[in-house]
Amino acid sequence: MRYSTQDRVPVSVVIANYNYARFLRRCIDSALEQDYDNAEVIVVDDASTDETASVVASYGPRIKACLREENGGHAAAFNTGFASSKGEIVLFLDADDYLYPHAVTEIVDAWEDRTAQMQFRLHIVDEEMRVKDVFPPPELAFESGDVTPKLLQKGRYQTTVTSGLAFDRSALEAIMPVPEKDFRQGADGYLATVAPLHGDVTSIDDCLGAYRMHGANHSVFAEKLGQRARWRIEHDFHRLEALSDQATEIGLDLPPDVGLRDPVHLEERLASLCMDKDLHPVANDSRLGLATAGAVASLDMNASRRRRALLAAWFLSVGVLPARMARAVLSWKLVASSRPDVLLRLSKAIRHAMG
Known part of the structure; x- marks a missing residue:
């Protein structure tokens, strides 16, 4: 009511x-x-x-x-x-x-x-x-x-x-x-x-x-991107399992590859793979494959055209750059304190323009 x-x-x-x-x-x-x-x-x-x-x-x-x-x-x-x-x-x-x-x-x-x-x-x-x-x-x-x-x-x-x-x-x-x-x-x-x-x-x-926000928050892993990404991937898998179970109860079906259409999930998969490849929890993932899926998913986001295009470009850059540069680009996006001053100023300008 x-x-x-x-x-x-x-x-x-x-x-x-x-x-x-x-x-x-x-x-x-x-x-x-x-x-x-x-x-x-x-x-x-x-x-x-x-x-x-x-x-x-x-x-x-x-x-x-x-x-x-x-x-x-x-x-x-x-x-x-x-x-x-x-x-x-x-x-x-x-x-x-x-x-x-x-x-x-x-x-x-x-x-x-x-x-x-x-x-x-x-x-x-x-x-x-x-x-x-x-x-x-x-x-x-x-x-x-x-x-x-x-x-x-x-x-x-x-x-x-x-x-x-x-x-x-x-x-x-x-x-x-x-x-x-x-x-x-x-x-x-x-x-x-x-x-x-x-x-x-x-x-x-x-x-x-x-x-x-403080140092004890579960969500703060500034220096541990790989650990944070693995936790979020696992959390997503549990969420999607619960979603599938609940959807089935009311007569709906959840596609098995639903996470590959979600830029947030793909970002974490990419971060995990780049930061700690040996500990990455999803077999057969590749940087280029995740980056391509992320770029496609980004273009379907509920966001401004500029934000969608920038995120798609970010995904592709992480997918094709040499591993060391890819990790730096990941850090710059996921941990603001790691960004060079010029990127901090650019980020603020872009956010202002998008607002």
Whole structure:
């Protein structure tokens, strides 16, 4: 159904925490300080060994605390929190991130009759909460409505991370629990991949919260591109397996080569192959083959013509340059701090032009 803030539909904010005591209070406060008066706050602690217990205890009955005795990872925390929730709309919030006071109100007001998942942008902030950027960047348009055709075509659509998502309870009931072995990290990838099979995706272009980047983030592997790429490839394979299973249940088929149409997946395959060929998990991959597939997939992206052309050219350059130069070009794209100053200035100019 379509909601409005006058309906005061119950909302659950599930905070997943593991050893983030230094960030947790800001996160909990942001959920408690919402200008919406029918939101419960659930804090799942995944057997932390830091000062989390005292932080959680200090809030008393203002929050619902779920203290896991054994560390189970992202998916286990999501499953525990969802099982304790009552909201018709459920947000999963990573403990190092936080929401702005109007976030829940805007989500409820924007909810549509067929919404299964809502997504919104986040400010990227540093450890001191200084705003550095926007995620996803504004020039990348969210994909909304029925994204099932896009999922069946390439296994991905333009979405965001945990703290920028909200879900309809009925959609979650159809797909929960999150497989805990496959999604010990990146449980949001599972939810955002399969929830849209059960309704529409609704997007808000405003920033409704903050996505904190710091050295302990699972997503930060600045000096370990090969390791990061291998993890993301494995994560993609688990996502696509879950997508195939869910699609089959509702009478749809997922093509076996769906990942070869996804430039994001192909970028990781190429990075893994270039950085650590001996550890690359996909037999028979070649640089030229992946680069060619990536160039073709890039031209079919939901992006400006200039962005598509630049990405296609990047793929081809990595595919044909000598190995050492190819690794440098990979690093320049995937790790901003590795770029020469001239490329940093060019990147900013291109991004401005694309905006």
